[in-house]
Amino acid sequence: MRSALLVGWRVLRAFIIIYLCLYAGTGLSALLPVTIPGSIIGMLMLFTLLALQILPVEWVKPGSTLLIRYMGLLFVPISVGIMSYTDILSAQFGPIVVSCVLSTFIVLLTVGLASHKLHSRPLTKPGASDE
Numbered sequence: 313m314r315s316a317l318l319v320g321w322r323v324l325r326a327f328i329i330i331y332l333c334l335y336a337g338t339g340l341s342a343l344l345p346v347t348i349p350g351s352i353i354g355m356l357m358l359f360t361l362l363a364l365q366i367l368p369v370e371w372v373k374p375g376s377t378l379l380i381r382y383m384g385l386l387f388v389p390i391s392v393g394i395m396s397y398t399d400i401l402s403a404q405f406g407p408i409v410v411s412c413v414l415s416t417f418i419v420l421l422t423v424g425l426a427s428h429k430l431h432s433r434p435l436t437k438p439g440a441s442d443e
Contacts, residue, residue, distance in 0.1 A: 319374070326375025329367065333358040 337354025344353075361367040379386070394401070401408065 322371075322374045323378060326372050326378075329372055330358065330375055330379075333361070 334351060334354040337352070337357055338350030340357075341348060341350035341353050358367075358372070362369060362372065
């Protein structure tokens with residue numbers, strides 16, 4: 313019984329942290345003059361807290377694992393909601409496809425160039441010894 317309560321508390325704590333970051337991001341988004349969604353700002357806040365080790369990963373891991381496990385199920389209502397906009401989507405099919413292909417190409421190019429820049433080794437002069 314004690315272990316079940318401990319697991320329940322860990323999952324509850326993880327969800328509380330995730331939702332606090334979401335609501336803080338939403339509030340900050342309302343105050344900022346830029347149009348960045350609050351969920352993105354909240355996710356960046358959570359990432360910053362985890363990256364700076366202000367927040368232990370073990371506190372967020374149980375809730376995030378649960379959300380990732382059921383991610384496919386969580387997208388079903390969104391997908392069904394999109395079905396009601398098929399007339400708009402079919403009218404804008406060309407621009408949607410072009411923007412998807414173009415953005416994919418830009419992301420691939422950016423990641424490829426960044427990876428090449430980061431992983432390329434500096435050339436050493438012939439005859440130079442490694443010391």
